[in-house]
Amino acid sequence: MDDVASRLSDTIAKHGPESVMFYVSSQLLTEDYYVANKLMKGFIVSNNIDSNSRLCMSSAVAGHNRAFGADLVPGNYTDFEACDLLVLVGSNMAWCHPILFGRFLQAKQDNPNKKLIVIDPRRTDSCEFADLHLPIAPGTDTHLYNGLLKYLEEHGCTDAEYASQCDGVESAVTAADSWDIESVAKATQLDAEKIEQFYQLVAANDKTVTAFSMGVNQSSSGTDKVNAIINSHLLTGRVGKKGAGPFSLTGQPNAMGGREVGALANLLAGHLQLDIAEHRQSVGKFWQSPQPIAPKVVVKACDVADAILDGKVKAIWIVATNPVVSLPEADKFRQALAACDLVIVSECSKDSDTLRCADIVLPAQSWSEKSGTVTNSERRISRQRSLVTGVGDSKPDWWIFSQVAKRMGFKGFDYIEPSEIFLEHAALTSHENSKYPRQLDLMAELEKHNQPYDSMSPLQWGGQYIDVIASDFQHAKPKLVAITPPRQAGDVNRFSPINDNNKTKSKAEKQTKQNNLGLGLTQNVDDGLKLRLITGRLRDQWHTMTRTALAPKLNQQQTVPTLTLHPQDAEALGVNNNDFVSIKADILQV
Structure with missing residues (x-):
């Protein structure tokens, strides 16, 4: 812990606060998320904290x-x-x-x-x-x-x-x-x-x-x-x-909890707005930050590889996610980690692709070992209680962040129990709420709920339904947004436009087409075969499979990586069911 704290402090002293990046995850509990965001935005004084929610929920x-x-x-x-x-x-x-x-x-x-x-x-x-x-x-x-x-x-x-x-x-x-x-x-x-x-x-x-x-x-x-x-x-x-x-429909267990605490590079805690100076002052005042919260968004998750390779980010702390597999242009990110001065990884798995790129590995507890809260897609906060004792020296992520913060000389991180963090988070959502009104007011919800943290049953902030007309948000009225889709967006068919000529091509010609197969928005293959490569979830696997792939039963539904083609496209390419294929993808737009 001393090594992590001193090396982060040295990096900030030499290169400035924007040389450090936290890449966190919606598999964290809200309490973990809160401390990480507070440390980065309030005390390191940089907005270089982003989540793997950037890949699924930022839109x-x-x-x-x-x-x-x-x-x-x-x-x-x-x-x-x-x-x-x-x-x-x-x-x-x-x-x-x-x-x-x-x-x-x-x-x-x-x-x-x-x-x-x-x-x-x-x-x-x-x-x-x-x-x-x-x-x-x-x-x-x-x-x-x-x-x-x-x-x-x-x-x-x-x-x-x-x-x-x-x-x-x-x-x-x-x-x-x-x-x-x-x-x-x-x-x-x-x-x-x-x-x-x-x-x-x-x-x-x-x-x-x-x-x-x-x-x-x-x-x-x-x-x-x-x-x-x-x-x-x-x-x-x-x-x-x-x-x-x-x-x-949220893709991860606590994507909404992470957004409540502001753990994306362009968000501020408590549903306040990062680009509004008064909101930044309000949160900084609540946290007693040593300096004003930074107004500028510098690095988001999809930009981090370039930021490292350009020398802007010198240290990255990756928590509860496997971006060496999951980030776009994953190979570039792996190269960036190899070039990065300091790579810290907090992980509950002993074997992930990202762990192999780490300088320092911190053993973090898994969800079943931790106690805290999560918020689901309908704004319902649930108390999660640990099922088993943490293995070995593993610790909850909020504890790890708090220890590093204290060793870096920052005050306000003397947490002993996750309940203290949750109540601080709730108090922040109510802080100056009459001045900057928002629906997320957890202290008001807790008062109505009237239950202590340890025995708290699920509560839904904002009530069962939110009347977006009556609610007093940052602007007075809900807004319809004028959308102007491009006229050419549909020019490429989902399935290839099979020409009559394709049906009579020789086996050799089909083989040539197969060897030259390219998948992308405007990539042409031979005389008219156009394909798009799209992705979907597997039924029995979770994200990059660092945990679910360990269960033999979960590998039975789909045993190998599979490309699904329309039968007409497969025929035109000379591809049969259960063939092995090689794909060269020129992805221009998704």
Whole structure:
């Protein structure tokens, strides 16, 4: 611990606070997250802390902030049982959120009139239960939802009273005006009849829940996709009501808890805004920071490899994640770690790809050994209690961060129990709340809950439903965001446009095409075969498999890395089922 503290201090003294980076994870508990963020932003005085949530949830965060002025999901898990129509966008809910999906299916079995629509380029297991599957061309969700906004407005589905209390209605509707069903069909490569059927079902069902996940978020236009979905709900007044609302399905157990404490490079603790000077002063005052909190966002997760290779980041501390596998351009990141002066890794696994790149390894406790809290997708905070005693010298992450902070000479980190950290976090969410109002006010929730930390049962901040009209956020009204999707986005088909000539090619010609196979947005292979490479979750594995791959049962469903091709594409390439293939990918845009 002394070595970590002294080397971090020396790095800061020689190169400045922005030479240090924390890369953390939503597999941390809220208490771990809070201490890490406080140390970096309040005392090292740099915003160089980012989370692997950057890879999955940052689009949702930005979309919610643009629409509601705060990072929140206004709905409730019971909406999946109460809705008449569930629309899944970019989510294989059957595999990725099976318990929640099971609740919906049970409700659908009890009431067969409930409908399920799945919008996904792939035919996943979720589609097996769908009344309608829209195999959309990747990247064209905004086209589809602009068309829906136009359809809802033209067919009298606007909730005029509700919409009058929102900003941006006219500009959003105007931006969608050119997206009639024919234009949407051309862009999305969907049948016009299926698109119209989708629009009719949404128009006919006030109790509509639109649940979106990684297929929306993990995109170069992810934030626009989020807002295009939310626009349709704001126009119709289907927000924060039983059985109705846009619903962001979180990818990790505590992504929302991490956002509550501000553990992304562009966020501030307690749902305050990093780019507002008064908010930074408020948090700095609460923490008694030695210097004003820095206003500038310097390095985010996807920029860290370049920042190291450019000499800007000299020390990185990686916690509870395996970015050598999970980050985009992972090979570059591995090279960057080899060039970095100091690589610290806190990890509960004894064997991960990132551990092999570390100068110092700190044995951290796993979730089952730790005590603290997490926040799920419906804003519900749950008390997690340790199941087993920590192995060997392993310690909880909040303790490790606190010890390093104290050894660096910082005050305010004398925590003995996680309850102290949670109560400090709760107090910060209430600090100057009358001056800077926000829904996240945990002290008020705890007073209503009236339970001590150790025996605390789950509590949902903001209540069961958040009325985004009545709530007093950073801007006065919810906002529809004008979305202008590119006209050329649908030019590349999800499946290749097989020409008649392709069907008669010789085996040698097919082999040539196979050898030259390139997967990307605009990469042409021979005379017209165009493919996109997209990814999906495995049913039985978790993230980079450092833990789940140790269980033999979990390796049975899919035993080898698998590429799934449309049968027509496979035939054109001369590829048979269970062949081994080599892929050269030129990814220009996702």
